[in-house]
Amino acid sequence: GEDVEQSLFLSVREGDSSVINCTYTDSSSTYLYWYKQEPGAGLQLLTYIFSNMDMKQDQRLTVLLNKKDKHLSLRIADTQTGDSAIYFCAEIPVDSSYKLIFGSGTRLLVRP
Amino acid sequence: EPEVTQTPSHQVTQMGQEVILRCVPISNHLYFYWYRQILGQKVEFLVSFYNNEISEKSEIFDDQFSVERPDGSNFTLKIRSTKLEDSAMYFCASSASSGANVLTFGAGSRLTVL
Numbered sequence: 039g040e041d042v043e044q045s046l047f048l049s050v051r052e053g054d055s056s057v058i059n060c061t062y063t064d065s066s067s068t069y070l071y072w073y074k075q076e077p078g079a080g081l082q083l084l085t086y087i088f089s090n091m092d093m094k095q096d097q098r099l100t101v102l103l104n105k106k107d108k109h110l111s112l113r114i115a116d117t118q119t120g121d122s123a124i125y126f127c128a129e130i131p132v133d134s135s136y137k138l139i140f141g142s143g144t145r146l147l148v149r150p
Numbered sequence: 151e152p153e154v155t156q157t158p159s160h161q162v163t164q165m166g167q168e169v170i171l172r173c174v175p176i177s178n179h180l181y182f183y184w185y186r187q188i189l190g191q192k193v194e195f196l197v198s199f200y201n202n203e204i205s206e207k208s209e210i211f212d213d214q215f216s217v218e219r220p221d222g223s224n225f226t227l228k229i230r231s232t233k234l235e236d237s238a239m240y241f242c243a244s245s246a247s248s249g250a251n252v253l254t255f256g257a258g259s260r261l262t263v264l
Contacts, residue, residue, distance in 0.1 A: 080257040080258055081241065083254070083255075130251055136251070137195045138251070138253065140193040
């Protein structure tokens with residue numbers, strides 16, 4: 039079945055890069071997403087990547103996709119305290135156009 | 151920036167009571183969704199809705215759940231007879247298309263069943 043896994047916690051110093059990793063099981067997923075959740079807020083889409091791409095860059099965010107290993111990563115350059123949040127990886131399985139499968143989320147703590 | 155709004159932000163109810171959670175999706179969006187997140191667990195898909203009917207639903211979305219778009223702006227989730235295990239954060243979302251399926255989520259409604 040579909041499953042998306044993430045490590046639960048990451049702590050970095052302000053100014054360093056953060057790398058949040060995700061593995062997924064559905065090799066036919068068409069799109070993969072990164073969402074951010076701040077305390078008390080909803081899920082905010084950060085970026086997404088189409089499965090035929092290896093990399094996508096958007097300002098401080100870089101998404102790398104390794105389809106062979108079914109591994110997705112999100113790199114945040116020059117991490118700021120405002121980046122502290124929970125980051126969710128998600129995929130759309132091939133048998134659905136509507137359903138996002140989420141990972142359990144990685145809590146990023148940025149230390150001053 | 152357009153946003154999805156949800157009400158109430160928090161509701162406390164007794165087991166067995168009916169609950170309606172309300173959502174106002176983004177006005178030009180055509181696809182509507184409900185997800186839930188039980189405390190400490192993953193965000194789970196419940197249902198998607200398009201063209202005034204359910205397009206997909208999960209195993210969680212059993213007969214005690216229903217969705218409705220009663221007018222041109224609201225999208226509601228009704229839980230007929232709440233159980234303790236329905237306690238969760240419920241997120242509404244909407245999207246303009248099903249292609250890249252870029253969902254915009256609301257801030258969530260926290261449901262506590264006592």
